[in-house]
Amino acid sequence: MANVSKRTIGIITPDEKKPFPFDKEKISKIKKTEENGYSILVHSGVNHFDDRACVALFRLIMAGSPVTYTRAIIDPINNDNPAWEQEVPEGKVSVIADIGRRYDPENGYFDHHQELDESHKNFAAFGLMWEYFTTPETREYYREFDEFVRSMDEHDTGVQPSAVCNFIKAYNKFVDPVYGEFDSEDNLFTDSVSFLTMMFRRMLINSHITRKAEAAVAVNSTVKTVKNSIGNEVNILMMNQFYPAWNSYAVSKNCVLTAWKTGPDDARNPNKYLVQIVRPDMNSYEAPVRFPEEWSDKKT
Numbered sequence: 162m163a164n165v166s167k168r169t170i171g172i173i174t175p176d177e178k179k180p181f182p183f184d185k186e187k188i189s190k191i192k193k194t195e196e197n198g199y200s201i202l203v204h205s206g207v208n209h210f211d212d213r214a215c216v217a218l219f220r221l222i223m224a225g226s227p228v229t230y231t232r233a234i235i236d237p238i239n240n241d242n243p244a245w246e247q248e249v250p251e252g253k254v255s256v257i258a259d260i261g262r263r264y265d266p267e268n269g270y271f272d273h274h275q276e277l278d279e280s281h282k283n284f285a286a287f288g289l290m291w292e293y294f295t296t297p298e299t300r301e302y303y304r305e306f307d308e309f310v311r312s313m314d315e316h317d318t319g320v321q322p323s324a325v326c327n328f329i330k331a332y333n334k335f336v337d338p339v340y341g342e343f344d345s346e347d348n349l350f351t352d353s354v355s356f357l358t359m360m361f362r363r364m365l366i367n368s369h370i371t372r373k374a375e376a377a378v379a380v381n382s383t384v385k386t387v388k389n390s391i392g393n394e395v396n397i398l399m400m401n402q403f404y405p406a407w408n409s410y411a412v413s414k415n416c417v418l419t420a421w422k423t424g425p426d427d428a429r430n431p432n433k434y435l436v437q438i439v440r441p442d443m444n445s446y447e448a449p450v451r452f453p454e455e456w457s458d459k460k461t
Contacts, residue, residue, distance in 0.1 A: 165251060166233075167231045167232075168347060169198075170230065171355075172224075172228075173221060174224065176224070180299070180369065182303055182306075188222060188223070191269070192243070194254055198227030199228055199229070199256075200228065200229040200230065200255050201230050202231045202249055202254040202256070202260065203216060203232055208350060210287070210323075210325070210326040211287050214287040215259055215271065216230045216258075217354050218287065219258075221358065231250060232347075238257070244268060257270050259272055259273070264281070266293040272286055272289075273289060273318070283315055285318055287317070291307070291310045302368065302369075303368040305368045309364060313325065313326060329353060333349065334346045334349055371409060372406075375410045377406075378398075378400065378410040381402070384399070384414050385398075385399050395416075396417065397416055398419040399421070400420070400421040401421065402422075403435075408439060412440075416439050417438070418438060419436070421435055438451070438452070
């Protein structure tokens with residue numbers, strides 16, 4: 162079979178400092194196809210964010226074990242054999258993602274190029290894998306990453322474009338009269354998977370840090386309700402110090418403003434009250450209130 166490539170990528174060390182994002186019971190059912198290792202099959206040729214992300218996510222799911230990926234074109238899979246019993250290029254594989262026109266997660270298939278049920282409308286393979294190997298509780302805990310996955314899927318399925326997915330296009334091979342053949346497809350794919358693996362891991366860590374900070378805000382802040390100039394009640398989050406996750410906690414409490422007093426050692430504003438507008442959607446600059454224009458020239 163033409164256009165078949167197989168590579169082993171480095172083992173990801175499990176991160177025991179944060180809650181494990183994935184369902185260990187489901188992971189235990191994944192079959193090894195290498196000595197002490199696992200493998201994933203995605204399609205060859207021009208690759209998109211989706212299949213690269215599936216390989217990166219699979220590395221995190223199988224953290225602590227060797228992972229091999231194979232890139233090849235295969236015909237649609239219509240029989241009932243599990244993925245690890247299929248005859249595919251370069252031997253057996255643990256899971257098949259973004260190829261084969263079959264979504265059957267219990268048997269290792271994660272493709273979206275066929276009609277899915279209504280609950281998986283606009284899902285791509287990346288989202289199908291993330292959803293299956295997590296629980297509603299872990300998706301809520303890592304909700305920033307969950308929202309990221311959904312936005313990446315919506316790019317792949319044509320709902321709305323993503324700058325991140327467009328950026329990953331730079332990892333596709335091209336041939337130029339001056340540069341010639343600019344690196345190999347395998348090198349580019351492996352480099353992009355390494356980049357995405359580290360990015361995903363960092364995003365999960367950031368979600369964990371945010372949840373910890375939210376818990377600190379909950380203990381060390383109060384919600385004050387006041388009336389605005391037209392008599393409507395608004396909530397203000399009053400913190401005893403700055404916390405990195407104040408905005409998400411303030412949104413959960415329906416606050417429109419947050420305020421805290423800086424300490425005497427603050428380099429920019431010692432012993433000053435700082436007020437910021439709460440942004441309900443961190444992907445937008447829209448704000449529920451605006452500061453008076455006459456404040457723009459004030460230094461304190």
